[in-house]
Amino acid sequence: MKKGKITMTITIGLACFVLIAVMFMQFKIIGLTDVTNIETMREEELRTQLANWKTQYEEVNQKYEETQETIKEYQEKKQSNDETAELLQQELDQINMILGKTDVQGQGVIITINKVESEDVPAISAIDLQLIVNSLKNAGAEAISINNERIINTTDIVDIADLYIKINAQRILAPYEIKAIGDQTYLESGLLGNGGIVDELRSVGEDIKIEKSNKVVITKYTGEIKSKYMEE
């Protein structure tokens, strides 16, 4: 065999040796490496993943912002609802107060009518009480009660066979104590003076006292306010 041929054979063998050695090293690396591990990823793979995550992040962020806005909207709605509820509550309170369903207090007058034990003096009738109540209303009374029976718009004041007076279907006996809340001066002057009902009654001989007070307490109407035929 020629010398050239031997060197040629050895060279190609060596080349093969190096090639296969490197190849197996590469196989080993690829086999050992966890491709999904982030530290061993190639730059492009990382770039793709990063882009993916970015997109996902943006999507989630957008959703988050949308949700946040919805929450805000709901909160605003809730707030306006609260305001409405408050207004309604205020209105309700006021209506209850006017209706006489709450205890109220304020400046006003207390009229006390004591029974007079005399045959000359007639007993106080329902009409007298009605007139007093009317006078008080005329003088701007906001709340009136007779013997703690609150006068409301359905209140009846009637005589029952000259035996007793019935107010709000409750029996009322003397002495009568009429409480009214309103301007003290107006209320008093409405009852007294020329043509005042109290003066008229006094002239007949009734024992009536009018007392001004800065704190008149009028209790609420305890019955039930019902309507059967009335419709809106």
Place this chain on the structure above:
Amino acid sequence: MIFIAIIIGCILGAILGINAPTISYMYSSYLAIAIIAALDSVFGGIASVINKNFDLKIFISGFFGNAILAILLTLLGQKLNVDIYLAAIVVFVWRMFMNLGIIRRYYVEKWSGKLENLANRKHKENNLDNKAQKN
């Protein structure tokens, strides 16, 4: 003769490769392209042996030069953000097939020639036998 050298080289290389320490995964892309380049060089070398124009200097310079150039190209491609290594792979694989074609053709022709010779020889022997029997 040359095939024995290739097989011995392959076996020894495999043993060394399996027992060699692992390299960082970072370099695996460079190593891969170098392997393709070296594979091309080896096929080129075998083809040139067959063509009887094998030159040791050209073979060795090609073997290492191609591998190093391929690695450098891959590096440059990464710096430029262009996948140059794809072009290198295409060229190397294309050349590999060319060289394989040369090798294949040589051996096919060689063996078919041998078969023909064998057939001819048998034919002649038969003729001789016939003549002998006639005689």
